[in-house]
Amino acid sequence: MTPDVTAFFDNATNTVSYVVREPEGRGAAxxxxxxDFDYPSGRTDTRSADAIIAFVRxxxxxxxxxxxxxxxxxxxxxxxxxxxxxxxxxxxGDRITVVQDVFGKVFNEGTAFQxxxxxxxxxxxxxxxxxxxQLRVDVxxxxxxxxxxxxxxxxxxxxVGDTLFMPDFGTARxxxxxxxxxxxxxxxxxxxxxxDETRLFVGHDYKAPGRDDFAWxxxxxxxxxxxxxxxxxxxxxxxxxxxxxxxxxxxxxxxILPSLQVNMRAGQMPEADAQGHVFLKVPINKL
Numbered sequence: 664m665t666p667d668v669t670a671f672f673d674n675a676t677n678t679v680s681y682v683v684r685e686p687e688g689r690g691a692a693x694x695x696x697x698x699d700f701d702y703p704s705g706r707t708d709t710r711s712a713d714a715i716i717a718f719v720r721x722x723x724x725x726x727x728x729x730x731x732x733x734x735x736x737x738x739x740x741x742x743x744x745x746x747x748x749x750x751x752x753x754x755x756g757d758r759i760t761v762v763q764d765v766f767g768k769v770f771n772e773g774t775a776f777q778x779x780x781x782x783x784x785x786x787x788x789x790x791x792x793x794x795x796x797q798l799r800v801d802v803x804x805x806x807x808x809x810x811x812x813x814x815x816x817x818x819x820x821x822x823v824g825d826t827l828f829m830p831d832f833g834t835a836r837x838x839x840x841x842x843x844x845x846x847x848x849x850x851x852x853x854x855x856x857x858x859d860e861t862r863l864f865v866g867h868d869y870k871a872p873g874r875d876d877f878a879w880x881x882x883x884x885x886x887x888x889x890x891x892x893x894x895x896x897x898x899x900x901x902x903x904x905x906x907x908x909x910x911x912x913x914x915x916x917x918x919i920l921p922s923l924q925v926n927m928r929a930g931q932m933p934e935a936d937a938q939g940h941v942f943l944k945v946p947i948n949k950l
Contacts, residue, residue, distance in 0.1 A: 664685070664797075664798055664799075664818035664819070665686055666795075666798055666817050666818050667684040667685075667686065668681055668684075668820055668880075671711065672868075672879070673699075676697060677867045677869050677877075678737065678738050678867055679864070679868065681694040681695065681822060682718060682719065682724070683795060685795050685796035685797050686818075689723060689796065690794075690797065690798060691719065692727060693715060693719075694731075695732055695822075696715060697739070697741055698738070698740060698744065698930065699712075700921060702918060711741065712744050712748075716748050719749050720749070725750075726749045727750075728752055728754055728795060729742045729752065730753075730822075731926070733809045733813065733824050734809060735825075735926050736839060736919045737867070737918055738918060739921060739930065740925065740926050740930035741930060743930045744930075752785055754786075754793070755811065755929070756811035756812065757780065757788045758804070758806070758811035759786065760778055760780050761810045762810060762811050763777075763927050770923070770946060771946070782927075782929035782931060783929045795817070799818075800816065800817045801817075803815075805824075806843065806847070807826065807835070807845075808842060808847060810841040812824055812826055819858075819860065820861070820862045821854065821857060821862070821864070823864065823865055826850055826851060826854065827886060827890070828868065829865060829868055829878050830891065831874060831889075833891045833892035834847060834851065834893060834906065836910045836913055837906055844902065844907050848903065852893075854886075855887050859882065859887070860883070865880075871891075892906070919950065920943065920950075924943050924944065
C-alpha cells in the first residue's frame, strides 16, 4: 500500500508532524504533533495542532492513532489536545518506562509519578502492528537517540523520528541519558535494510549548509548512497567515533526541560497545585 502523507512543518522547533491516511478510506494517524510553547512567558498555544485539526476535518478523516516516535526533547506534544478534538489512541514505544525512570529522577518527581507508561493508551514494541483503517503499520524498535525510539513502517513509507535526518544532514545525537551511538548505528542499518524505494519521513530538518529549502522526505536508497554520516557503507567504528565527538560539541535543545517533563506524561502537564496552578521544574546542573 502507498499511504497518503501530509506534512506540517513547525518553524519554531524545526519539527515535522505528519497526517498519514490509508490509500482508500478515511482512516488516519497523526505522528509527532506539536504544542506551541513560548518559554519566556510560559504560555502554550495550539496554532500548530489547530492546523492539523482543520486538515482532518476538511478531509473528513477518522483519526485512529496519535503516534509518538519517542519522548521529544525539543518540542511539546499536542497529543492530549488532539485527542480531545479529533480522537485517536496515543501510542509510544514500551521502553518509555526506562525514559520515565531516568527523567523522573532528574526532575525529582517522587513516587506519585507513574513510571509504568500508563499515561499512554498503547505501549508498542518491536514486531507489533496496528491498523489505520485497512493500512497496516509495523513497529520497529530503533533505539540510539533515546532508548524508546520507534520507526513506524506503513506500506511503502517509514516514519523514522529523529533516528535519521535528510542525507545531507546525517543522523540524530545520542548524548541524552540512555542514548547510544552504537545502538543508533544498528538501528540505522535496520532501517536501511528496507527496500530502496521505501519513502523515509524524518522528524526534523535544519537545512544543511548549501541547501535553501526545508525538506523531510527521502528514500532508503538515497540514504544508503549519500547520508553524510552512515552512507557509502560507513563502519560502526567510524560512525561511533564521529557521532560521539560531534555530540560533545552540541548544546542542549532550547525546550528540553519543559519538553521532557510534558512528553514523558504523554503530553499532559504536571499535576496542578491546590490553587490550580501548573509548574515546570528547572533542575540545576543535572543535564
